[in-house]
Amino acid sequence: MTTSESNINTSANEYPFARIIPADMIPLFRSLSKNEKATLARTRIALEFKKGEIIHKHGAHAANVFFVARGVVKSYMEISNKNLIIGIVPAGNFFGLTSLSVGNVYHYGTKALTDSTIYSYDIGVMKEMMRKNPLLATEVTDMLNAQLVSLYDRFFSLTQKQLPGRMADILLCLSREIYHTHNFELFLSRKDLAELTGISTESTIRILKDFREDGIIDVSNKHLQILKPEKLEKISATG
Amino acid sequence: MTTSESNINTSANEYPFARIIPADMIPLFRSLSKNEKATLARTRIALEFKKGEIIHKHGAHAANVFFVARGVVKSYMEISNKNLIIGIVPAGNFFGLTSLSVGNVYHYGTKALTDSTIYSYDIGVMKEMMRKNPLLATEVTDMLNAQLVSLYDRFFSLTQKQLPGRMADILLCLSREIYHTHNFELFLSRKDLAELTGISTESTIRILKDFREDGIIDVSNKHLQILKPEKLEKISATG
DNA sequence: CGCGAGCTTGACGTTGTTCAACTAGAGTGG
């Protein structure tokens, strides 16, 4: 049943993010005591989501912090027909951390991009542990800072660059930070790509077409291969 | 020597953010022990900046966290002639916190918008204190989260709304979060406003003119008064 | 075999930037 191409990757994880990360293997929690880990395990809930299902809504009461154990998830804002994807969260990362502080409401919605397994943690338990365990608090700080910094860069990209530059940025980002290869199956629709880059769906398609015609990428349906990363870099730089 | 107008505000603080906040009055540090406070005081440096002076450069080695004790400051990114103001930091707030985590380089530059007094703290000392004092770490988390959330909103505004909507957003934000009044003296040039909203300077001027002609605001030079906040709200909502 | 969602294309209109010119006010040096 395997195609000739799949022979290159013979192992089981043909599809990335498909393996479930065990709850006791999450780096953030390694500094916890046995007792704390037990508390965490008791209050943890594992949830299954199908592709396209909503995990939590924008504006809903925020009672949990989430960890993506399997699959990929998107955070997004949807206001009067305008959609913006705030972030792509692949397996191995937390989301919903902002609800640890500001108000008691989620500031964005989250939806599964692929079938996913999500661990849900009680916000009170997390807060309490942060209060007792400075290492945990520091690591949460680090995660938030990483989010802030990458948001700054995207902020600049989306507000200061023209469409090709933005598209180049997002393709490079997907390749580098999410897939770790130049050759991958997109879990994003054209509309998702549009909402990530702040471009209309039609323009998104046109730019991908331009890139293809210039031999920079190879796209067909959901398959995407970056042929000339250095050209994308240049397009990203010139805006 | 006082003009008739200045009689309205007879007290010393005609100009907001002009009073220096004492170093031992910073809320973030109230949970520290006497010893810790002494260490902090020993390693703290107070710096004076004139309007327009650079406090730290984008990409510079990050060795400090800063607190605005007096004045107002802007964080900005400047890449190949494209400028974007990331945030306005009025007296009473920290900046440079991202350098507590990600790499050892500032991810943006900072410049004084008015004459300012800045306290500079050693990053190593801060990190060490966070490691020992969970309450401090938690409060830093809260500050970062607040930044993230407000950045999400600006992100949406700048990428999804048309120019009038963006301008309305920034005027409302300045009025509500910075000046706490509808009637104020701008410390921002038209160019600054442009770089805050991601609009060209010329368009910025034209939109302000439109708002004035519609009786929504009153602007002359640096003075700005919001006459019809409800109209700005509506413009903000319709995009 | 037909249906529908996602995708694609072209034509058109709008929005917003760019360019160039002009003005006003704030120093600065003679």
Add this chain to the structure above:
DNA sequence: CCACTCTAGTTGAACAACGTCAAGCTCGCG
């Protein structure tokens, strides 16, 4: 005290970049 310059602000006209609309296409799926 006055010309001189320099910067910030302002205006108009031309142009480019994108979004919108409307139509057709394709592929997976029942």
